[in-house]
Amino acid sequence: MTVYHPLYHPLSDGWTLRPAVPAVVPSAVLDAGAVPATVPGCVHTDLLAAGLIDDPYLDDNENRLGWIGDTAWTYATAFTWTPDGHERTDLVCEGLDTVATVTLNGVRLGRTANQHRSYRFPARHLLREGDNTLEIRFDPAPAYAEAWRAALGERPGAYAAPYPFVRKAACNFGWDWGPALVTAGLWRPAGLESWSGARLAEVRPVVRVEGGRGEVEVHVRVERTSEEPLAVTAEVAGASVEVPVPAGRRRAVARLSADDPALWWPRGYGAPHRHDLTVRLRDARGRAAGEWRRKIGFRTVELEPEEFRLSVNGVPVFVRGVNWIPDDCFPARVTRDRLAARFAQATGAGVNLLRVWGGGLYESEDFYDLADELGLMVWQDFPFACAAYPEEEPFRTEVEAEARENVTRLAPHPSLVLWCGNNENLEGHADWGWPERLEGRTWGAGFYHDLLPSIVAELDPTRPYWPGSPYSGSPELPPNDPASGTVHIWDVWNREDYTRYAAYTPRFVAEFGFQGPAAYATMRRAVSGELARDAPLVLHHQKADDGDGKLLRGLGDHLPRPATFDDWHWLTQLNQARAVTYGIERFRALAPHCSGTILWQLNDCWPVTSWSAVDGDGRRKPLWYALRRAYADRLLAVLDGEVAVVNDTDRPWRGELLLVRHGLGGEPLAKEGVPVDAPPRSAARVPLPPAVGAPGDPRRELLVARLGESRAVGFYAEDTAVDFPPAAYEARAEPVAGGYRVTVTARTVLRDLALFPDRLDPAASVDDMLVTLLPGESATFTVATGQELDPGALTGHPVLRCVNETAP
Template sequence: MSTYRPLHDGWTLHQAGGDISGVPATVPGCVHTDLLAAGLIEDPYLDDNENRLTWIGRSAWEYETVFDWHDDGHQRADLVCEGLDTVAVVELNGVEVASTANQHRSYRFPVRELLREGENTLRIRFASPVAYAEARRAELGERPGAYEAPYQFIRKMACNFGWDWGPAVVTSGIWRPIGLESWNGARLASVRPLVSGDGRVEVHVTVERATDAPLTLTAQVAGVAAETVLAPGEREAVLAVGVPDPRLWWPRGYGAQDRYELIVRLSGQDGEAGEDTWTGLIGFRDVRLDRTGDAFTVVVNDVPVFVRGVNWIPDDCFPARITRERLAERFGQAVGAGVNLLRVWGGGLYESEDFYDLADELGLLVWQDFPFACAAYPEEEPFTAEVEAEARENVIRLAWRPSLALWCGNNEVLEGHADWGWREGLGDRTWGAGFFHGLLPAVVAELDPTRPYWPGSPYSGDPDLPPNDPARGTLHIWDVWNREDYTRYGDYRARFVAEFGFQGPPVHATLRAAVSGELAADAPLVLHHQKAQEGNAKLLRGLGEHLPAPRAYDDWHYLTQLNQARAVAYGIERFRAQAPYCAGTIVWQLNDCWPVTSWSAVDGAGRRKPLWYALRRVYDDRLLAVADGAVAVINDGPCPWAGELELLRLGLDGDPLAKETAAVEVAPRSVVVIPLPDPVAVPGDPTAELLVARLGDRRAISFFAEDTQVTFPEAVHDAHAEVVEGGYQVTVTARTLLRELALFPDRLDPAASVNDMLVTLLPGESATFHIATRRQLDPAALTSSPVLRCVNEVRP
């Protein structure tokens, strides 16, 4: 029987060759969080403190702890490092054990002969990751990338060096658990179950042995077991288990997430080896890509899935702070917004076990990028060996996860090489093609043939084709944010949109907490929390003719948040209406890693932006989308949707001007497009009329002109707030049309949240909002600006 002892206590941090010494260190953790806890640095997330902390990434650091050890009779003892960030030398009792240079993999070092009775000293020296990457760049030659930082020359989370939504806080530290594992005879070195939807499980097992005695391996699931004996010297085996008529694992919205416990045991004969056990909750399912006619359709258990996805970035620049509870909150926000897939973006990490376990539990498909993003990567040794080692480890680690739907080689590297002017500067230098078209697909084919591999995103399916072709494979759309009005989304006929998005500022309470000075769109500290090139100018340009120009901070904050929500919703509606030709959208992005103006739906403090509420509407199973003279009736649910579609042309005062009806029946997982009859499609005065489409309890409201041309009446309403259990209930009754009504209770209580927003009310209609808060709030403040907002209160 093996024993595991965490080595998380008693650590101190020292700056090599510097003035900082003896700082208490938290393990798992990193230098930044240790210095912050000791009061030696200001919070890098606040104001522009980040600018004064770049020295941390340019320094070398040492972690040291002393622990007691006593001989417990085990033959072997291994130092198990689940994550070292990044360029490290490990010493035990003054003897160098190993050196590392890869954040994306774990390490196991045999140290039994180095351990002493009583006190033992463990020291881990971290070189400057910035200096290391710069040295590799000087050695191998410059490679182009999206940013000046040399992140492609080190196997480390790329966005740690700064991104257009993230700060440059280049970390070092013991970022995942570390401990001693002692064992006798043999241990399970790796367990790789390959699971099929027909109930078959092939369990590929590798053992490490310290004995030549025969070993027994068993695998059991759902009462069915298989057994084999490893003869002396044998280290590998495959156990096949078949479960008759298994209950399948399905993505959320398509069925239940049934999982079965798989138990793999290793034991010796006659007590000559200890016992080792691996357990995991597997799900029976099949996944493939349908590429018929250049399509890109995710198919689970032979059922095509329309992907309603979001891109995922690391939820904190300091990943050791991300708990299972925090991930559960983010995943709950994703599920609440109708999401069925998370794309783990290539500038981040292979995520934690908690991440994939929650995805398995909730039925969230996972698209896993290998960690390469937006740069040309060198393929020279030892870089290639490190890439292979991390890929093999993580493919084995994740191959049995039912939520994992796709391995993807990289983010935007193929596009960069083809379209960003890299080739001339690269010459004959390597840039990663060998990884994406050779090494990585070979590793996946060998270790995880149960799911597809895709070389990169965007990608059209062939190295000789333009990678970002809407008609083939996966598409990234960034001309909208960078140059075009968001109505440009309507010009695309896309197979699968894997990235697109629009910026908006974080929730007011988040920005207020992060910025100590003036809150204004152009205030220096506010601009520091905007990392996109010309980001604020693009925010204002993006308002276009859609919304009035803001006069002050409160209007800027509301209108740019609203415009973000509208832009993304506009794109999703049009792409969903193209189903099944278009087989999915993955919005950039769900989350943030710090308080920043960005493309996220949930800001860096975990607060939901207006975009989140828009996603919940347009990612619903049932959606009415008015566009291009028609109504798309979108039914992505498991049951037919039938009824009478009511189409009304109204004046802004709510008076009916024309009415049409049509009987519709939409099969499950399908779309029906209903052309608008002329009486409702053609307004008498586009600036003074609107269109309402209703089917059952779903409604869509569309205006014939942009908001800046519509002759909105002055916003008049009755609003009443009353105390209810858990907070307040706010009821708003419209006396005139109220366009995009929203409540922002965080302005009164940073912890307060609202259940709904972006509601348009016709005259005489009412809406009730529920405010969750533990504080006593001023009812008058809850029912007036800037807490209660609508578009037609904003006057030019």
């Protein structure tokens, strides 16, 4: 027997795209014939590159592109193949979206109906020396889903689209922050892999830490064309082992033990150490048949169910999280560099966990590798969201296959700390009237309480599994009960003022949030017409039910009514930042009773008004700067009648808490000092002494709290009731390397000073905002830009804003 390393030939070039059934296709597309296609990619991006459609992210172009998702499409390529001496050649498709028929040289290799899986088709018998043709036809996912809905019966969900009836990212059909752009195409790479004798079909390391030793069980599955003996070797952290794979056997387990390995820690708790794990397959004569390399991390993860408290390496971790949605409707455009930029924004805001939400995808290897490298924990939902899902065939088999593949694929990543069965489906069944509408039909319970936990227990036993979120720990309990498990708080934003966050004493908040518009430059790029709050093209980029009304009502008594678009944009962005800050400060002050918060949401997939901290063009909204303060390692916050001192470091936080009640003119009216000794990983509330807790005139006073380098400012009344003077200040902008330094010196109190340089240069950004100054105080902002800007414009309205400004 001759054994070689597998030989891989990528199939990334020479693809074309054409409609397979032209019934609903515009004539321009028909006349174009076969257009060049990019793999990985999708129909939308290929048509866009060919100039055959307008950008679906701009204006209301989305409305005119529904025909793409309702059309069957054929991708085709021709390639030259030369016999390579191997026994087997497989066509490997890492991602087909979604209902696909694969044909090689006129012979059907197979059909698929699951975006979340990869596929391997034996192809050697069909390959010809010389020219070969490969075609992949993608039938419309909506039609496929509708046919199964008709066959299996209606299932209730948050939206009318039939997304529960096809294994595809649910948000692809449209969501309350995303467009309906139903994709098709080879969304991950494809290629031909040749091999002989045997190949490494699967490697699954199970990593434990016991008694200071790192233990690794490497589970190996081989595919083989011969029954001759094989051997597997594994190496990690200075340890190595070789185990036989006897004749005819297809599985082996290699066990390694490393003395006192450096551990992987999440951000803020230690360094995210990783170790190279190398697995090799050899034949009986010692010749290489395949190699697998990954970086793994030694660490333990435990979950205390009632408290929903995560511990890593035995240390309880307060989760400072954000929810993650697909970063683009067309995921092939999400490169490693783009992920790195988004992760830098997350870590820059103090985030230590990303929740991969269940309406999206199992993300790319780059996603989890970057999380490993940065010490970012990952909570991974299985892709089920906001609907009842059928458990009948073919869906049960598809769900099992995708779960087995992805649990195995992601097992090496130390950043992954939790598997979660679904998003909001347990709550939907309990609280949204589903049982009456289901009339006894399946809805997914068997997946979340039986199939998925059994797969995780079998394949990834070192990680906890949670049936869904929200969930209180037992099917007998209300799913969204704050007393145990996870809670989603959506009465705020939908119905209640954000001060209602103070009424909650949750164990763990897995979703909560408040909307704000995208950055000005993002809106300006996305909307070609008038920028007005109620302009039709602006409203098209607001997908939430009554979203614009909720934005305005959400201002409540907190901020004044906006008179212009510029005021609306500024005040609703500010209100989003205020609302989220209000919730996080109070939830963190509840620690350890509350063990974490996961903001909805970090990112957007297109330019839209939404709950994100970073908009669809990657620009940071005011919320991002507020999140950086609220998620700081050490948080000082003025709450209702007290000051929260939150110390999420491994060092004590000691000193005198200086509390000064000021008049709006800056004059001190009362001063108190309170000694503080906050132990590591602690939260405390310090009651305000009467001299500073009770203002003489709440309309004309404020409170400043200081502890070491930390400072917090609180007002005794809502901004609309405070007797703010018209803003007076001196501002100057001076050129520095890479941009400008803007210095603002207050002559009056300045409430939430902010700078928006993207109004002058779409590529410009600022390092800080939402700074409150007393008279005589100064703040310096650094603006990064590659252009020469007008200093007067940089320091004037509407670029420089504060709550108590007077418009020119």
